[in-house]
Amino acid sequence: MRRYEFDACLPEGTTQEQVYDEVGDVVQSALDGYKVCVFAYGQTGSGKTHTMVGSDNAPGLLPRCARQMFAGGDSKGNVAVRCQILELYQDNLVDLLHSGSKGSALTIRRDASTGNVSVENAETVTCTDADALLDVCKKAFSRRATASTKMNVESSRSHLMLMFSTEHVADNTGAISKGKLTLVDLAGSERVKKSGAEGKLLDEAKAINQSLSALGDVVSALTKGEKHIPYRNSRLTQLMSDSLGGQAKTLMIVNVSPLGEDSSETKNSLDYASRVKLVTNDASKSIETKTVLALKKEVDELKKKLSSK
Numbered sequence: 321m322r323r324y325e326f327d328a329c330l331p332e333g334t335t336q337e338q339v340y341d342e343v344g345d346v347v348q349s350a351l352d353g354y355k356v357c358v359f360a361y362g363q364t365g366s367g368k369t370h371t372m373v374g375s376d377n378a379p380g381l382l383p384r385c386a387r388q389m390f391a392g393g394d395s396k397g398n399v400a401v402r403c404q405i406l407e408l409y410q411d412n413l414v415d416l417l418h419s420g421s422k423g424s425a426l427t428i429r430r431d432a433s434t435g436n437v438s439v440e441n442a443e444t445v446t447c448t449d450a451d452a453l454l455d456v457c458k459k460a461f462s463r464r465a466t467a468s469t470k471m472n473v474e475s476s477r478s479h480l481m482l483m484f485s486t487e488h489v490a491d492n493t494g495a496i497s498k499g500k501l502t503l504v505d506l507a508g509s510e511r512v513k514k515s516g517a518e519g520k521l522l523d524e525a526k527a528i529n530q531s532l533s534a535l536g537d538v539v540s541a542l543t544k545g546e547k548h549i550p551y552r553n554s555r556l557t558q559l560m561s562d563s564l565g566g567q568a569k570t571l572m573i574v575n576v577s578p579l580g581e582d583s584s585e586t587k588n589s590l591d592y593a594s595r596v597k598l599v600t601n602d603a604s605k606s607i608e609t610k611t612v613l614a615l616k617k618e619v620d621e622l623k624k625k626l627s628s629k
């Protein structure tokens with residue numbers, strides 16, 4: 321018998337609403353200017369997509385977070401959300417919001433002022449209400465199916481990244497909080513030996529294991545307080561680099577199977593989660609008050625004047 325300690329344990333029969341009750345505070349944090357990430361980890365079929373996205377009958381975290389983002393939470397004001405939705409298959413990025421033929425190369429960049437990671441040349445759609453945002457996600461998911469068919473891949477073999485950069489202007493003060501909510505549905509974590517994968521399936525499994533072990537290495541370096549954190553070892557960790565360690569709030573959901581025959585996968589997932597739990601972040605938020613905004617404007621004008629001389 322092994323004991324694990326986590327912040328919450330949601331047993332069989334937990335409703336989608338109860339899951340959101342545990343997790344939903346992340347939305348307010350993003351609106352307050354924090355970088356927040358929720359990611360689901362676990363073996364294939366354990367319910368990651370059900371938890372993160374859900375269905376029309378049982379909406380998961382995505383639709384609930386989307387509604388809450390525009391409901392304003394405790395702090396009323398105007399909210400705009402810039403969305404990028406990507407799939408990572410064998411360390412290749414696929415832009416799920418780009419409907420045309422192949423565009424310019426997708427490059428992962430970190431914004432120097434906000435620290436936000438985004439993907440250069442990926443389609444970015446700005447939404448100002450929940451229905452628009454959920455429509456965008458729906459389109460992305462239908463493209464995921466098409467892209468998957470073209471690449472001859474099942475969606476469960478790829479990581480799904482939903483990146484929402486939030487800009488919240490508070491009604492009373494006019495202060496602008498720039499946050500980010502990232503939802504990640506990771507590819508299934510099952511072991512190659514057990515699934516007996518060969519050929520393309522083996523390549524896929526290797527790529528998944530590589531990216532998940534790169535994620536584990538980043539977590540391990542963070543927990544040991546190492547100077548060098550190997551974010552650049554995989555695109556997955558590059559994309560999640562603004563959410564792991566540093567100033568972000570990160571929430572991991574581990575989906576596990578109750579079946580006895582899956583016990584070794586369950587143990588692996590729980591061991592992995594125990595390592596992740598050791599990471600301590602030092603969350604900080606990004607708010608630009610009216611004064612800061614006015615000063616920034618003044619600096620920009622002075623810079624312009626200087627360069628025109």
Ligand SMILES: Nc1ncnc2c1ncn2[C@@H]1O[C@H](COP(=O)(O)OP(=O)(O)OP(=O)(O)O)[C@@H](O)[C@H]1O
Pocket residue numbers: 362363364365366367368369370371475476477506507508509575
């Ligand atoms: N708590 C639950 N209640 C009802 N149905 C569930 C629940 N969890 C998962 N399911 C169902 O089980 C099936 C597998 O779940 P899901 O696709 O979410 O797994 P997954 O972990 O995302 O798998 P993969 O890694 O292959 O993408 C789906 O049909 C899903 O609707």
